[in-house]
Amino acid sequence: MAKSAELTEHDQEAAHAPLNWRHFYEMTKPKVVMLLLLTALVGMCLATPGLVPADILVAGLMGIGLLASSAAVINHVVDHKIDSIMARTYNRPVAKGKVGVGQALWFALALGVTGFACLMLLVNTLTAWVTLASLVGYAGVYTMFLKRATPQNIVIGGLAGAAPPLLGWTAVTGDIHPHALLLVLIVFTWTPPHFWALAIHRKKEYARADIPMLPVTHGEAFTKTWVLGYTALLMLVGFLPYLTGMSYLIYLVGSTLLNAGFVWYAWQLKFSDKPGWAMKTFRFSIVHLMVLFVVLLIDHYIPITL
């Protein structure tokens, strides 16, 4: 009796419902984690001229994926109150009370411990600690503090989401190479236009949940200017892998086209107020990053020079 009095309303509701694996799967943000893993895989492949050892490939991706999933589950727990206010997220398992806070936290712990052990025992200590730091950066620093504190939340918090190419690289070599940091810089510069495009579309919901996202605090016009600014910056950053000799012609052509496409979307968003364009820009950002990293991979194995 005393124990049930200590349980939250959500825990009580969840305690009566049969556990559904789909809810647990959903809490791991599988599509986001898949894209993070693609960037990690590319980091691994670019780290070596040869083939990535199969054991490092499997254990590295498993460890990074499990820790990123754990971070996503913690995000569902910490944010369950604001998630329940927003149309996009009100149906999430913890927000809806389909999974209890305690259950979700045990799940996050299990994922986190397994992922960390996997990296520590089968990959290397550097990768294990930097991946754990990324988890803390996203689930702790971004979700618990920055998200509610400043409209620059995602610029700073974006570092955690940008880390996987470095994690993949360190998994293979055990050290931090400037080329790996270049890949991090690409994802880091990509993140603000990726997220602010969505935040423009969901501005009213963020305002209702009292989250200081840039379109809420500084308005849509200002946010659109910065979306365009970051895509232009991404265009410049995109030349660095070629200029530093990390990548070759296939990358140069592919990345220039993709980045020009992103600038075009951002330009349209800023100057021709087409309905639904913010969401189109957001969706394009996801395809853009996916294709960009596939292009990096193809270019690595087919290094064409002038």
Ligand code: HEM
């Ligand atoms: C702090 C940094 C980031 C923020 C604030 C952010 C924000 C978001 C938000 C709010 C969504 C949900 C859209 C929806 O539910 O309709 C989303 C979707 C997505 N994000 Fe990000 N993102 C960040 C970084 C990243 C990174 C680094 C990646 C991958 C490399 C990524 C990949 C994706 C993907 C694939 C989706 C689509 C998920 C789906 O359709 O279920 N994001 N992002």
Ligand SMILES: CC(C)=CCC/C(C)=C/CC/C(C)=C/COP(=O)(O)OP(=O)(O)O
């Ligand atoms: C270990 C490691 C690599 C960690 C990275 C973790 C990770 C899942 C990063 C992705 C960033 C992301 C989806 C942010 C959205 O959070 P949000 O709370 O603003 O969005 P939401 O409202 O959709 O939850």
